[in-house]
Amino acid sequence: xxxxxxxxxxxxxxxxxxxxxxxxxxxxxxxxxxxxxxxxxxxxxxxxxxxxxxxxxxxxxxxxxxxxxxxxxxxxxxxxxxxxxxxxxxxxxxxxxxxxxxxxxxxxxxxxxxxxxxxxxxxxxxxxxxxxxxxxxxxxxxxxxxxxxxxxxxxxxxxxxxxxxxxxxxxxxxxxxxxxxxxxxxxxxxxxxxxxxxxxxxxxxxxxxxxxxxxxxxxxxxxxxxxxxxxxxxxxxxxxxxxxxxxxxxxxxxxxxxxxxxxxxxxxxxxxxxxxxxxxxxxxxxxxxxxxxxxxxxxxxxxxxxxxxxxxxxxxxxxxxxxxxxxxxxxxxxxxxxxxxxxxxxxxxxxxxxxxxxxxxxxxxxxxxxxxxxxxxxxxxxxxxxxxxxxxxxxxxxxxxxxxxxx
Amino acid sequence: xxxxxxxxxxxxxxxxxxxxxxxxxxxxxxxxxxxxxxxxxxxxxxxxxxxxxxxxxxxxxxxxxxxxxxxxxxxxxxxxxxxxxxxxxxxxxxxxxxxxxxxxxxxxxxxxxxxxxxxxxxxxxxxxxxxxxxxxxxxxxxxxxxx
Numbered sequence: 175x176x177x178x179x180x181x182x183x184x185x186x187x188x189x190x191x192x193x194x195x196x197x198x199x200x201x202x203x204x205x206x207x208x209x210x211x212x213x214x215x216x217x218x219x220x221x222x223x224x225x226x227x228x229x230x231x232x233x234x235x236x237x238x239x240x241x242x243x244x245x246x247x248x249x250x251x252x253x254x255x256x257x258x259x260x261x262x263x264x265x266x267x268x269x270x271x272x273x274x275x276x277x278x279x280x281x282x283x284x285x286x287x288x289x290x291x292x293x294x295x296x297x298x299x300x301x302x303x304x305x306x307x308x309x310x311x312x313x314x315x316x317x318x319x320x321x322x323x324x325x326x327x328x329x330x331x332x333x334x335x336x337x338x339x340x341x342x343x344x345x346x347x348x349x350x351x352x353x354x355x356x357x358x359x360x361x362x363x364x365x366x367x368x369x370x371x372x373x374x375x376x377x378x379x380x381x382x383x384x385x386x387x388x389x390x391x392x393x394x395x396x397x398x399x400x401x402x403x404x405x406x407x408x409x410x411x412x413x414x415x416x417x418x419x420x421x422x423x424x425x426x427x428x429x430x431x432x433x434x435x436x437x438x439x440x441x442x443x444x445x446x447x448x449x450x451x452x453x454x455x456x457x458x459x460x461x462x463x464x465x466x467x468x469x470x471x472x473x474x475x476x477x478x479x480x481x482x483x484x485x486x487x488x489x490x491x492x493x494x495x496x497x498x499x500x501x502x503x504x505x506x507x508x509x510x511x512x513x514x515x516x517x518x519x520x521x522x523x524x525x526x527x528x529x530x531x532x533x534x535x536x537x538x539x540x541x542x543x544x545x546x547x548x549x550x551x552x553x554x555x556x557x558x559x560x561x562x563x564x565x566x567x568x569x570x571x572x573x574x575x576x577x578x579x580x581x
Numbered sequence: 582x583x584x585x586x587x588x589x590x591x592x593x594x595x596x597x598x599x600x601x602x603x604x605x606x607x608x609x610x611x612x613x614x615x616x617x618x619x620x621x622x623x624x625x626x627x628x629x630x631x632x633x634x635x636x637x638x639x640x641x642x643x644x645x646x647x648x649x650x651x652x653x654x655x656x657x658x659x660x661x662x663x664x665x666x667x668x669x670x671x672x673x674x675x676x677x678x679x680x681x682x683x684x685x686x687x688x689x690x691x692x693x694x695x696x697x698x699x700x701x702x703x704x705x706x707x708x709x710x711x712x713x714x715x716x717x718x719x720x721x722x723x724x725x726x727x728x
Contacts, residue, residue: 262657262696300604300641301697303710330597331604333639336695350597350625352638368596411659411700418701453658453696483700485659499661503695509638 178435179397181405182381183421185274191308194315197276203321205384209284210323217288218244221383223391225403230256230339230376231451231480232556233402233469236383242363243289243371251291252372253282255380257298257305258344260336261452262503263483266407267377269419271298271305274381275312281380283325284387285373294327295367297344300334336507340555341374342366343509354511355555378407378482398424399468406467406482412448413440413488422467429463432486443488447572451480453500454560456567457493476567478560493568493575498526504561515558518549522565534580539569585610585617589624599625599635603642611651611690612643640694648683650728653694653707660696663703664717671718672706675725688728 180186189196197203209217222237243251255278259267271278282294298306309329316322335353337343342356345367366372382404386394395403407421408431415437422431432438432448439445447457450467456477458465465471472479487496505523510516525542528534546562553559569576588605592598599621606617613636622632636642654660654669673679676689683690699705702714706724713724 259698260696263659263700264696265698265700268698299698300639301694301707301710330601332641333600333604334641334694335639347600348597350599350635351631352634409700411703412662417703449658487662491662496658496662499656499658503657506640506695 178421179405179423180421181385181397182270182277182378182407183273183419184385185277186269187273189274191273191275192311192315194276194312194319194321197274198319198321201388202276202384203280205387206280206283206287206321209287209387214244214288214290217284217387220391221288221386224386224394225391225401226379226382226386226394227402227469228376229378229382229406229482231261231478233479236375236379239363239375240285240288240373242361243291243373246364246371248371250293250368250370251289252367252370253286253289253291253294254341254344254348254367254372254374255282255294255296255377256339256341256344256374257296257302257377258332258339259377259481260299260339261454261481261483263409263411263449263485264452264481265409266419266482268302268305269409270377270381270407272308275309276316277381277384278377279313279316279322279327281375281383282327283322284383285375285380286325289371289373291371291373292324292326294325295348296327296329297332297338297348298329299332299338303331306331335509336503337509337555337557340557343555344374345372352509354509355557357554398426399466399471401470402468402479406479408467408482408484410436410484410486412486413443413491414438414484414486415440424468425466427464427466428458428484431467431484432463436484436486439486439488441488443490445486446489446491447487447493447568449485449487449564450483451478452483453503454478454557454563455480455483456563457497457571458567459571476570478563493572494526494530494579497564497568498523498530500564501526504557508558508561512554512558514549514552515554515561518545518553518558519561521545522549522562526565529576529579532579532581534576536580539576539580542566543569585614586620589617589621593624599627599632600639603636607642611649612645612647614646615644618644646683648687648690650688650708651690651692653692653697654680655695655697655703655705656693657696659700660704665704667718668704668706668716668721671721675721689725
């Protein structure tokens with residue numbers, strides 16, 4: 175069996191997260207010191223060379239993003255850590271923050287130096303009040319030690335809105351507004367928080383940065399899959415033996431994740447489906463399990479790596495029942511700003527309820543396919559664009575479950 | 582109990598601090614009374630409609646009176662397949678109320694929530710934000726006894 179590779183979780187279980195000396199003794203904050211001895215352009219070049227891509231789900235090249243913000247002249251710039259992980263089945267950012275908060279601060283401070291920002295925000299979801307407390311204590315320790323220098327970090331707590339994981343909705347929320355996504359362009363690296371250049375990166379993305387500066391971009395680029403190098407922290411849930419968190423190189427296959435690290439299916443049952451990347455991810459059948467988990471390989475099979483949630487379902491699970499619940503989730507979480515999502519998620523939920531209750535017809539399946547196709551191109555933000563994916567992929571791969579319920 | 586006006590005053594200097602102020606009020610009062618929303622609108626110099634828009638946008642903010650202890654049951658897919666429905670039934674039976682309701686003594690409110698990020702131990706409930714994992718119907722009485 176392949177082994178775990180811990181880059182992001184390098185200090186997991188080894189240090190006391192609330193003792194900053196533990197982090198420093200493990201080599202912490204040396205990378206920040208190193209970065210500050212380099213030019214801003216060289217720091218960005220190193221991150222670009224590593225080919226680190228966003229770990230929140232969009233997979234955008236982090237160094238390239240930083241370069242946009244670096245290139246803009248402004249009296250104030252911001253660094254935001256997106257800790258609003260709301261994808262059902264995902265808790266990796268909580269694990270990272272609870273076990274190694276300073277790794278996140280260090281990555282943010284390096285980013286701040288690189289783009290010329292002296293203020294950072296961590297937007298932590300409202301479901302994690304205990305993480306907010308821990309972060310505030312850790313920030314106080316960093317300030318007392320002076321390790322962050324001029325870089326200031328403030329924690330803001332979300333309030334239970336899934337859409338705030340979308341970066342412009344998150345920015346709106348920090349500004350004290352309803353968390354509705356903005357029209358783009360302009361993109362946040364040019365005009366973000368209070369109209370200033372802003373970098374928004376995921377917790378896991380920032381937690382990689384110090385290691386890249388310390389060991390070099392070439393080292394990182396050589397780990398895992400070439401087009402999406404490094405590791406990915408995955409959270410295993412559902413009908414898998416080991417419901418746990420793992421960190422693996424990105425060229426690990428789905429089969430290795432579920433049957434190796436996950437220990438297979440519970441209670442000796444057979445595998446039926448896995449949904450990866452959170453509740454907006456596609457459902458994957460047995461025939462595609464040898465796909466590597468990296469961003470591009472997953473996209474190629476019509477699925478996503480997303481947040482790295484791995485939700486396993488055994489042979490007894492009713493796919494229509496699960497997808498109906500997911501459709502209900504999106505109907506609830508749609509912010510209502512754009513019509514394709516507001517109406518689309520509602521109609522999709524209605525149709526799924528109809529199919530689940532045994533009143534659906536072949537026409538309804540065709541209608542869902544058409545509606546899903548429209549939503550995936552017409553919705554304003556990623557929420558609405560990805561929302562139909564569970565419906566569409568299960569109609570493709572698990573049609574028998576639908577047919578069994580049709581009139 | 583702190584007065585909501587004092588709480589709001591602590592956040593007016595914080596840019597975009599109205600949500601932080603709402604969190605703090607709710608921590609004291611368990612929900613956002615109408616007069617607190619109006620006072621926040623004045624303090625943050627935004628129209629009342631906008632402050633109310635913020636208060637009603639976020640599912641963790643409530644403009645409806647709630648009990649002292651808010652119990653949330655996750656209904657997202659991983660908890661759903663792990664048996665969240667049975668936990669809902671057990672909680673409703675134990676408290677004698679339906680989801681969305683508050684006990685007559687004002688002690689407990691039952692609410693649905695989406696994923697709370699504790700999926701290593703489904704199904705999950707939270708009480709005042711504190712998570713309880715691997716909840717089964719027979720564990721409900723023991724959990725409630727602590728409140």
